[in-house]
Amino acid sequence: MMKLGYQTNTWGGVVGHPAGVTSVKDLYYLANGSTEEALKDIAATGYTGFEIFDGNLMQYIDKKEELKKLMADHSLDLIGVYSGANFIFPDILEEELLKMEKVAAFASELGATHFVVGGGAIRTNGILESDYIDLGHALDKVVAIAEKYGLIPSYHPHLGTIVESPEQLDKLMSLTSIYLCPDTAHIEAGGGDPVEVIKKYSSRIKYIHFKDYDNGQFLPLGEGHQNFDEMIKALEEINYDGWITVELDSYPDPKKGAEISRAFLRKFNL
Template identity: 30%
Template sequence: MSIKFGTAPCSWGVWFPRNEKQTPWERCLNEIREAGYERIELGPWGYLPNQCETLKVELKKRNLDLVATTLMGDLVSDRNIEKMLAVLDDMASLQLKFPSAKYIVLIDDTYTDLFTGRLIRPKDLIESEWRNLVRNIDKIKNYAQSRYGLEIVFHPHAQTHVETEEQIERLLKDIDINLCLDTGHHAYTGGDPVRFMRKHSSRIPYLHIKNCDMEIRKKMKEEGWSLAEAVGKGIMVEPGLGVVNMKEFFQVLNEVNFEGLAIVEQDMYPAPFDKPLPVAKRTYEYLKQIRTAH
């Protein structure tokens, strides 16, 4: 196993390009390095500097490598795909200047409003809508590969149209695409990331590492919380604290000789500015320990 750890701005409470509740980007980068990480995802487009020379300078002085960008949007709507491709063009023009940044993490948009929990698009797709989703994922994947040589990894995500194990299995049958497996989101929807990783390791070069508190998940269901409210109440927790047995998960990574990226992505919006760094330090040391154990 040759696993490469990194982290992302969402572990510092960052969900948006600009938001007064979010840690300033300079502090975020400083603390990422202080915690021990050497690799980062870019986070929301526009949060970190997206001018090439500025970003290069800021990452170099902290010895950080960019490994991926993120593209999220409504993948069922054909009209939305051209907008997403335009964003991809902008991101790729930056990303290609960083040889370590080989991936784009693709995510479907949520079917609920993040803050109210209100249903804003159908939760379940009819057959024609599913075919649209698959076709549009394939279109984005092929566009990124043929034009820029970048690999799309699809991220099953809570409250999107590809969230449950059944939906992910269907996607893997319907399209030739690799996954970004998010251990926390997978558990959130009732899946078993340990078993799933063992079964589909050949399709998973990229991981998001987090855990899920299923007691808070239970309360979320009972009280009808939105996803943002549940995150604010701590539904996503440090890797060693939730329902996912991380030692077993890393044992599987060792069994399958995983050689990809593992990005810590502990959602905690909004986060007091002094909260993320101690969490990041504990997480980094914990992951080093369980990697060494295997």
């Protein structure tokens, strides 16, 4: 039975930690909303788990019991944490990986299952072929970090990185051992077919993000044109029994967006 979770980033949007401008070790993803409100709304709309940005998780590094109480009060599992990095610049890679190790260690303490990363910087003067090799090697180091703390490592293709298109994804996946976390809307926005990606990489999918897409916009499930019927069928064919996390980077009423997606998924008996 597939399990349903939600990303807390809708409460505050996709931004970043300002300290990262001058300090790579503090370059976290950070949604500027309330994690407390997010967990309350996620539970109220019928999800049983949540994913959180690394920056929002690390806000609780000295308040671990507070976060554990929030999770218990709302009967929510911490599915995983999302992080990211440039990955292709040797001079800062060590700092990026040390940051990720701190995040992975804390996530593991809280019972997380997944460690998800995005990234691979686009250079000002364009992508070098060697950037894919460097990204692949860096992601293998992420695998080692995640597995050290009992987490499942996955790569999340993302707009604004060197892995947007199907061809770029294929190039990277041949260069690394990391699992794939398909984000269905980012795959389509990059010119790919999420159904085909799920089928092609079925043996490397331990986790997946759902969001709908139409006319250049990320939308609640059912409000775009993504073919979730075929995606869920493809997942069922590989006996997928892991988490499906709904992610919506921003929405005027975050709780309402979560409700729309949850109602849509009930048609699949999820």
